[in-house]
Amino acid sequence: MNLPNLEEARKRTLKKSLIVKNNYDFKKIVKDQKYFLKTYGCQMNEHDSEEIRKYLEILGYSKTTILEEADIVVLNTCAIRENAHDKVFGYLGRCKHLKKEKPDLIIALGGCMSQEESVTQEILNKHPYIDIVFGTHNINDLPKLIIDSKNKRQIEVLSIEGNVYEDILYSRDSNITAWVNIMYGCDKFCTYCIVPYTRGKQRSRNLSKIVEEVKDLKKEGYKEVTLLGQNVNAYGVDLNDGTNFKMLLENVAKTGIERIRFVTSHPWDFTSEVIDVIAKYDNIMPYIHLPLQSGSDRILRLMGRRYTKEEYLRLFKEIKEKIKGVSITTDIIVGFPNETIEDFNNTLDIVNTCKFDGAFTFIYSPREGTPASKIKDNISKVEKEKRLYELNDLVNKYSLENNKKLEQKQVKVLILGISEKDNNKMYGYTETMKLVNVKLNKELIGHIIDVKITCAKSFSLDGEII
């Protein structure tokens, strides 16, 4: 049994990670049994679930989307928001109930939440029906933990990140678009964020291995890859050999895959060279998610974001000037401790200046173990909600305005599937990452087609095939 320790994770300096080949030396252990996998949180977790799914399938489990049919339930959890904990434990209540009817059911909990020491302790003390707990640093131990759980409960969460694994196999969600992990962890330690503690220090993957993975995906027919990391612009810094994100992006562009995207960027590490590469290659999509978090220098300092409002605006301007037709979205937190009305108005000012294509907006909530959680959370819930509504109104206004500019224009859309809201329509994304619904036949799924936009709304566009 191994328990994580957040404080230890923060103080530690990372020894250089070894790059090792992942081990698939295990066999099918079950027949006619089903797995139910539920994923919470960000794209990184979605992609980790594609790895988890592969292990489950190699062991012989097949997928079910009905909890009651499962022989093994795996919850891949998120620790970013305060209510994530309640949601997961609420769901575990259902699993516990099911286990009373199916005593052989295996319940496994993984992801960022299990990296929190308090959560692992809570499971040890209060939730004996959970058979396996694993963390973000040892996903590849899952097959062994499942096999060993037949004899004994398995709680194995590593507080120290280990090797960087290459040649990982995935059971991917889509055969059109694919996540490609380029790095693990984050070194930025923004004061409100739990990620550097739950995901560890930054470790970059080998550049040529990433390019190989993209080439393989292209050969398999994938149209789009999204390079994935907590702070992709810092890719390579930890390798100490001059490798950087600009080099990676350029090499991936040269594979000729049709569409390349990347998330997430930190403004502090975003270089002019990266902007130039995006502008140079047609297959790097003109879409950038550039988290702002706050428009107040005082709050940015308290958040440990390392840039000022002016620096953000300078970067924003350079991106807009150099990359033709680029769309930019952002993340904004309201109600950070001590955020005054003046600070909040500064955030509104920057939204008015940048007129973002969209924004993910959040109410601040403290995460245990982070430096910000030690500052008194002194803004009332009512006030935080009031600021959020005001911000959302503004964000939605600009989102609609930007989308309206596309009406009657021709755009290229990669068609991904049937629209959830209207079965007669297909949905896909423009190069600038705008959701488009269009009436056409299923044969065009996986194709990039020319569409005329007929109606623009705040969050999506309607179009017709040209």
Ligand code: SF4
């Ligand atoms: S850069 Fe992103 S992932 Fe890293 S600490 Fe800051 S908010 Fe968290």
